Structure formats: structure tokens, C-alpha cells
Amino acid sequence: MPLVVRPANADELVRAEELVTRSINDLTVRHGFGPIATSRSPDFQAFCLRDDPRGVWLAEDDGEIAGFALSWVSDRLWFLAELFVAPGRQGQGVGNALLDRTMQHASQAGATEKCLITFAFNVVSQGLYVRHGLLPRVSILLCTAERESLVRHAQDPALRTTPIQNTAADFEMLRGLDFATLGVSREKHHRYLLANPMVEGIFFEDGGERVGYAYVAATGHIGPLAVMHAPAMPGAFRAALAMAIAKGAPQISVFVPGTSEALAIAASQGMRFTLPMVLMSWREFGDWTRYLPRNPGFM
Numbered sequence: 001m002p003l004v005v006r007p008a009n010a011d012e013l014v015r016a017e018e019l020v021t022r023s024i025n026d027l028t029v030r031h032g033f034g035p036i037a038t039s040r041s042p043d044f045q046a047f048c049l050r051d052d053p054r055g056v057w058l059a060e061d062d063g064e065i066a067g068f069a070l071s072w073v074s075d076r077l078w079f080l081a082e083l084f085v086a087p088g089r090q091g092q093g094v095g096n097a098l099l100d101r102t103m104q105h106a107s108q109a110g111a112t113e114k115c116l117i118t119f120a121f122n123v124v125s126q127g128l129y130v131r132h133g134l135l136p137r138v139s140i141l142l143c144t145a146e147r148e149s150l151v152r153h154a155q156d157p158a159l160r161t162t163p164i165q166n167t168a169a170d171f172e173m174l175r176g177l178d179f180a181t182l183g184v185s186r187e188k189h190h191r192y193l194l195a196n197p198m199v200e201g202i203f204f205e206d207g208g209e210r211v212g213y214a215y216v217a218a219t220g221h222i223g224p225l226a227v228m229h230a231p232a233m234p235g236a237f238r239a240a241l242a243m244a245i246a247k248g249a250p251q252i253s254v255f256v257p258g259t260s261e262a263l264a265i266a267a268s269q270g271m272r273f274t275l276p277m278v279l280m281s282w283r284e285f286g287d288w289t290r291y292l293p294r295n296p297g298f299m
Contacts, residue, residue: 003066005097008056010049013042016058016068023084031121033275044298047192048072048081055105059085059094069098070297071105075184077285078111081297083125095128103132113184113285117296120276134280138288139258142275143266147220147250150241153269157239159232164201164213166194173203173210181226181291189298202243204236214240215294220249223294230261230289237262237292241269255295257288 008016018039025035048070049056059067066089070082080102085094106114114134118125126136164170171187178186193199193215204212204227212227214236222240227233244252255277256263267273277296279288293299 002061003092003094003097004060005101006058006060007053008049008058008068010046012058012065013045013049015065017042017045019065019068019086020082020084022087026087027119027122028275031119036275044192045070045082051188052105052109054108055102057098057101059098061089066092067094067098069102071102073105073109073111074186074189076111077113077115077182077184078106078109079299080114080116081299083116090124095125099128099132114282115279115285115299116281117277117279117293117299120278126278126280129280133282135282136278136280137284138279140255140277140279140288140293141258141263141273142253142277143256143263143271144251144253144274145269145271147245147248147252149270150245150252154242154245155238157235157242158206159211159235159239160205161202161239161243162205164190164194164203166191170203174213177213177226177228180228180287182286200243204232204239206232206235212236214243214292216240216243216247218247218249220244220247220252221294222252222254223292224298225254225292227290230287233261233290234265237265255293257292259288260292261289262292 021037021039024037028036052073055071057069058065067085071078071080083095083098117140174190175185175187194201198218199215201215203210211232214225216222222244225236225240227236256266
């Protein structure tokens with residue numbers, strides 16, 4: 001049967017994410033990083049499907065999933081969260097067919113900014129994205145460390161932290177911080193994170209002024225993190241590290257752009273650079289000295 005590319009259904013997301021896990025591990029093993037992905041509940045994918053089903057696509061061949069793509073739109077930003085082809089199906093036009101559908105999503109939504117984060121060593125995919133006008137802009141590194149090693153370097157944070165509340169005033173503050181760093185609103189994504197009991201959202205305060213925000217998961221993962229002004233990044237990053245340490249998870253992790261002062265702090269704290277990524281965009285987008293993404297799919 002010929003390849004069929006069609007909208008995905010909610011009950012297919014588990015199988016689609018199993019394909020994503022296999023594809024990621026096939027890629028990272030071939031490049032010497034070992035298997036890095038484990039199957040997880042497709043909560044964010046289901047959220048994106050409910051929010052805007054135009055961005056979720058399956059490639060199917062004789063009943064088998066050959067590829068999966070997920071894009072979301074927030075304000076005027078289109079972001080390609082996932083595009084993966086089943087191992088053994090690369091080079092057969094599956095990825096290009098899926099990308100064409102997701103790019104149509106960008107046009108339908110009237111997005112003026114287009115962006116994604118992919119593996120820096122996946123040059124085949126980068127070539128596909130470049131042919132569609134998305135160019136490599138900023139390196140992003142996954143930084144990890146054992147909690148016990150970070151405890152030895154821990155310092156009392158200079159910035160005060162307060163919880164993000166589900167109030168109009170707090171969402172207005174978040175909107176201002178996102179516009180300052182990214183130029184777009186991400187209100188629906190803040191609501192998604194704040195509804196997760198395993199994630200804590202905080203504001204950073206300096207002299208009574210809110211200068212940034214961050215989310216820290218019970219797993220020890222930090223992100224996203226944003227600050228109003230670049231000089232606030234070191235204090236905000238140290239405060240987020242202290243918060244992650246306090247949660248007691250055995251490992252702390254965070255994605256840090258190569259343009260951010262947080263990268264030097266991560267290195268000084270003994271964090272390892274374990275996975276190289278790259279942000280690609282249609283044109284220069286965002287201030288990556290002031291923003292740390294949550295992961296390659298959420299941004």
C-alpha cells in the first residue's frame with residue numbers, strides 16, 4: 001500500500017510516542033551517545049492535540065506507523081516539537097511529507113515565526129529543515145549532574161523566590177517576561193505546567209521586583225527559565241539549581257543555550273554537557289541569553 005499521511009487521533013499517541021522513543025535511541029546509539037529516551041505518557045502531545053489538532057500527523061504504511069510529527073502554535077510562533085521517522089524508513093520521503101503537513105499548520109495559523117530544536121549531530125534532518133528555510137542559530141546543551149556533587153558547590157541564592165499563582169496578575173507578569181525574552185505569549189503553556197502537580201513554578205524577586213520565572217520538576221529538571229534582563233540570569237540560575245537540589249531528586253538536569261551565562265555556571269558546578277542540540281529558526285528569534293528551554297518539544 002502507498003504511504004498515507006493523515007491527522008493523528010488521541011488513541012494513537014501512545015504508539016506514536018513509542019516510535020519517537022525508538023527513533024531517538026536508534027539515532028543516539030548510532031552517534032555514540034547510547035540510548036537516552038524512555039517511553040513516557042504522551043500528556044503534552046495530548047494537550048497539543050486538544051488545543052490545535054492541525055499540528056499532529058501520522059505517516060502510515062500498511063497499518064504500521066512510519067512517522068509522526070507534532071507542531072504547536074502560540075501567539076505568532078509555530079514550533080516543530082517532534083518529527084521522527086521509524087528506523088529503517090529514513091530516506092523514503094516520510095520526513096518530508098510530514099514536514100510539509102506541519103508547515104501548512106504554520107500557514108493556516110498565520111505564524112510569522114518558525115522554530116525548532118533538534119540534535120546537533122542529526123545533519124540529515126538539519127538539511128531537511130534548511131531546505132524549508134529554517135537555519136541553525138543557537139547551540140543548546142543538556143547539562144546534567146548528580147545531586148550530591150551539586151550540593152558541594154551550593155550557595156545561598158541571592159534572589160528570593162515566590163510561587164506562581166493562578167491569578168490574572170501573575171499571568172500578566174508571565175506574559176511580560178515571555179514578550180521580553182521570546183516576543184510571544186505562552187499563556188496556555190504556563191497553564192499546562194501549573195496544572196502539573198509534579199512541577200513547581202516560581203518567580204525570582206530582586207529587591208521586591210520580579211525579574212524572572214522558572215519551573216522545577218520533582219525529577220530535578222529545570223525549565224523553562226526566563227529573566228527580564230540578562231544580568232539577572234546568574235542569580236536566577238543559581239536559585240533554580242538550589243531549588244532543584246532541595247527537591248531531593250538524584251540527578252539535576254537543564255537545557256542551556258551556548259549564549260547564556262548559565263552555561264559557565266553549570267560548568268563551574270561540575271555539570272556535564274551530555275547532549276548537543278541546536279535551535280533552528282526561519283529568522284533570528286528570541287533572546288537566548290535570557291531564556292532556558294524546558295526541552296526540545298516544549299521549548
